[in-house]
Amino acid sequence: MLKKVLVANRGEIAVRVLRACEELGIATVAVYSDADRNSMHVRYADEAYNIGSAPARQSYLRGDRIIDIARRAGAEAIHPCYGFLAENAEFRNACDDAGLIFIGPSAQTIRAMGDKLVARRTMRDAGIPVVPGSYDSIKDEDHALTVAEEIGYPVVIKAAAGGGGKGMRVIKSKDEVAGALRGAAAEARSAFGDDTLYMEKMLEGIRHIEVQLLADRFGNVIYLGERECSIQRRHQKLIEESPSTAVDAEMRRKMGELAVTAAKAVGYESAGTIEFLVDKNKNFYFLEMNTRLQVEHSVTELVTGVDIVIEQLRMAAGRKLRYRQEDVKINGWAIECRITSEDPYNNFMPSVGKIVSLSEPSGPGVRVDSGVFEGFEVTLYYDPLIAKLIIWGETRAQAILRMRRALNEYKIIGIRTSIPFHLRMLETARFITGKIDTTFLDRINVLANDGPSTRTKLAAIAAALVAYRSRHDLIAKSLADGSAGPNMWKFNARREVLRPR
């Protein structure tokens, strides 16, 4: 097994990987920015090294410093988690040069899947159904018009270097082509320094469903079922589940086998994910591959019993995959709600501040993967994902009920979070019946206030009682003090004025 691993990340995912290492008896090294001195990943690791100031470019993105520390600390391997350097082929090469094991696929694979256009071609050539669209970059407006005509409106323009919805524009008719092209190119240039664009058919009523893969260096690849990730807001996933209500055993097998073929086509190694778009007729199309651990890997862990991070660590140590495809069984249902520092009642505006009180849910079937604690200061430097609440249930219905009770138990005071959104979401009939697609949140305002309800009356009473109590406490305190204090004087003076005549 590995003896010492450096975890090149922060937050919930760094903690999750550190825990896996500790459970395998592997010594751990954390790196941290000035803003993260008190963070959980720093306190959980055996060793901790400062790597620079708060902005990620000066710390978590400094591959050179991280490699230097791995050497100084005597770590054999680096786990990049997700984000930061996880899909950076140059960093992978630098690890190789330094004699360090990078826990993930080869630089070549990262690069091939990082360029979405190359990925489309690779997958087409491997016989994988791909979202209809162009396999070459869009050269100019004329070219765009021709391609759009061919595949049929509406279409989407996307950045080849893209991800997270940046450099992306929907085009409904040919009048919009020129403007969209300019906008997408500008955005792609500024975000990725690369304005290569391609075009895809805009599929409607689609779901976003992905397949989790594990691959060892001996060519063994298995799939661990699918994850349903259609509940998204501006291309950011909010709720994921496994299995998907849209997938049956036969479709799971088909998608899984295609995903394995895709992985083999690029000589994949470690954990990875193939994202598919699935239409109403259950046709599915390759969208992209994520060559790293995903945020939502945990729902797969709960239904398969496979600890994906532990398997990554084992395989990185040169071990063979412990599971054959026939060992993988889907048991029950898992749902994940992403807990972010955003205010759902204020257009998901990022919320910053100190967590002054924190109480996490627990009990049967509840898992919290968190990176925060009471006293933690949420800043704008990093991603707003602060924790994941992951629930297992025997059935989807039980998982939903359990998720609701866990969300009700989850108390975070000091910042606004996505918890109220999830609570309301899990009350909607469409979610409960599994009738979801990627436009769910564009069409339904789950936070809508439908006018006075029984809760309105309760809220009014609660507010009035708090007002009554604080006035009572104030008077009691003033009387107890003896010195009535300035507030009391004011109160008495006003009372005089107001005395009924």
Add this chain to the structure above:
Amino acid sequence: MLKKVLVANRGEIAVRVLRACEELGIATVAVYSDADRNSMHVRYADEAYNIGSAPARQSYLRGDRIIDIARRAGAEAIHPCYGFLAENAEFRNACDDAGLIFIGPSAQTIRAMGDKLVARRTMRDAGIPVVPGSYDSIKDEDHALTVAEEIGYPVVIKAAAGGGGKGMRVIKSKDEVAGALRGAAAEARSAFGDDTLYMEKMLEGIRHIEVQLLADRFGNVIYLGERECSIQRRHQKLIEESPSTAVDAEMRRKMGELAVTAAKAVGYESAGTIEFLVDKNKNFYFLEMNTRLQVEHSVTELVTGVDIVIEQLRMAAGRKLRYRQEDVKINGWAIECRITSEDPYNNFMPSVGKIVSLSEPSGPGVRVDSGVFEGFEVTLYYDPLIAKLIIWGETRAQAILRMRRALNEYKIIGIRTSIPFHLRMLETARFITGKIDTTFLDRINVLANDGPSTRTKLAAIAAALVAYRSRHDLIAKSLADGSAGPNMWKFNARREVLRPR
């Protein structure tokens, strides 16, 4: 299914049962004493009723009030959990009379198993091996001497109404018989109001292993494997695990089948546990039956995937047992550490006070069943069990490593707890290798300080740094204040005296 259930308990177990109800969509009613107004079980339930003052005799033991509230609230069933009224046959009868479902076995079964002497006879007659000893009460000293001679010293005198080690004496030779008899009778009289005694052979090097049962009202009974409960201090269990290192598949089947026979002999219904003593040669003997949910039921849940409380609720609603014996598989390993408000470094003295800071472990394979929160006031009114930390691992080794990391993550400030004990316990070679019996803690002081270690040096540095920091802060504060303050004056004055000459 049941529509509304009253949970007649408090603390972690009330919360655990309330969660199960909520996950089944059952409305819940909590009862609470004056001391528990802020408690978690009160806040988690849909309805909450005050039932009296802090001492249990004036609240949680007031069956009459509880039944009255169940009627007022329209609850159909009462879940007694463990302790308080759980093994009270009169309360069960009163529930029947009030038309309420008592979630547990019949009054007759409770009574038969509550009298340890009756239980011994019943089990012997059902063909279950029973710890060698008397089947009638010990009449006087002569009788005791005769029986002791028959079964051979050392022997144990026990109270028929007993439990928890009260009214119990070990006798090594005949000179001790008279004294032990008097002492045990006096203790039994004062604790249970009943001085009926019996005698058992004192088995040596034994383990305490119990079998979990589920029985429906249609006569279906299954066993859910065993639990190892040998780590005890003064007959209080501290650590439990499932499976046991002493039990193999064949022995599990034998013990399980005997336990099922025993349950059928008393017409058992609901969840229950048969406790066995197991000697070095793996002979096992019936010790007693607990006719209720056990504290440690959760380790069984983690290795079998069966939610024992949910099954209790289903069966109480008149449903048939959903599992057949062949459906029950033992998967992986589970360990539970009881988190109590006791100071292991001060002879497990109960610790009281306010929990000023609380941080619970989480992540893969970790379950916390807790009844406390930050701000909770631990008093002497109730049992010191405040939470249970329950770990699942693929293997026992992984479960131990995971338990250690979870214990390290568990931070409770404000009261002393058993966490340090568990941390040190899980470092002992004997526990790690599974070489345990009920005398483990009498023989090994897991908290022993073996003299200066690397941690000693670290502790000295930490203490000195805190001293340095607080002095530094004090000076900085005084300087910042301008007014140096009384401490500062004193400090300056002393400095004058101490100035080197």
Add this chain to the structure above:
Amino acid sequence: MRYYAQIDGQMLEMDIEGEGDDLKVVLDGETLVASLRLVSPPSLYSLILDNQSHEVFVENRNGEYVVMIAGELCHAKVQDERAKRLAAVTPKGHANEGEVVIRAPMPGLVISLDVSPGDVVEKGKGLLVLEAMKMQNELRAPQAGTIKSVNVQQGERVENGRVLLVLT
């Protein structure tokens, strides 16, 4: 003491009296027994109202109470009878009456500015886009009105709380 709670366009009147865990609320002729405890400061309360147990977040922002129950957010304006009488005799400030100041809810970069002074906007109309935390966030008009002033420029970096626009 009588309390007036304005919530969701409704005005609820209730009388509250009592102490400790034995508070009485009379609303619409019905008497409710209440026990209120602050369980996690500063804002999480346990409220038992006629034996119904609720967990409620209540924040007081100068008499405007923000209440969250099971994920549902309500805003309640609460006045006791004294405050109400006081308000009746206090002359209302009419300077800047009806003016809404839109401030930056976080530090960020102004990506786009979608209105100019004099524009008439509907409630919910996008006013500007602020980028922070790798995300673009649109600020919308909290009520219908006219843009009185625009105090920032596109591409400008703004601090938390900075006045961006004024709406009348």
Add this chain to the structure above:
Amino acid sequence: MRYYAQIDGQMLEMDIEGEGDDLKVVLDGETLVASLRLVSPPSLYSLILDNQSHEVFVENRNGEYVVMIAGELCHAKVQDERAKRLAAVTPKGHANEGEVVIRAPMPGLVISLDVSPGDVVEKGKGLLVLEAMKMQNELRAPQAGTIKSVNVQQGERVENGRVLLVLT
């Protein structure tokens, strides 16, 4: 500043200087770089010592530091050089020197009393049994000595902190 830490019968001397996250500890000729942060008041610290990360509970009880690391409990007496010099010039109180007062660590009932005034006891000898929380708890002699006085009776109910016995 020089610090003296008496722990487990050892005396460790170290020099500490620096500020913030850049503290230096010189011990046995070796220089260690330290960063100390109070992460959960009042007693949980994160200590990074030469890049080794530790979580440590430290409580100060009048210069006697109670330190818990990974379940291991240590008691350390810490003095800085000024305090040490001060202690050297301050006359020691010799009244009641060496007297140990045994107090009730919790409210409870005295179940049995196993010593009488004048008894000579070994360290660890059981002195009395106190019942609380349904459990019987034995109080043992913290050091060898002679029982000077017994201040309670069997069957008596005692408050937390009540003096039970005095040992010299």
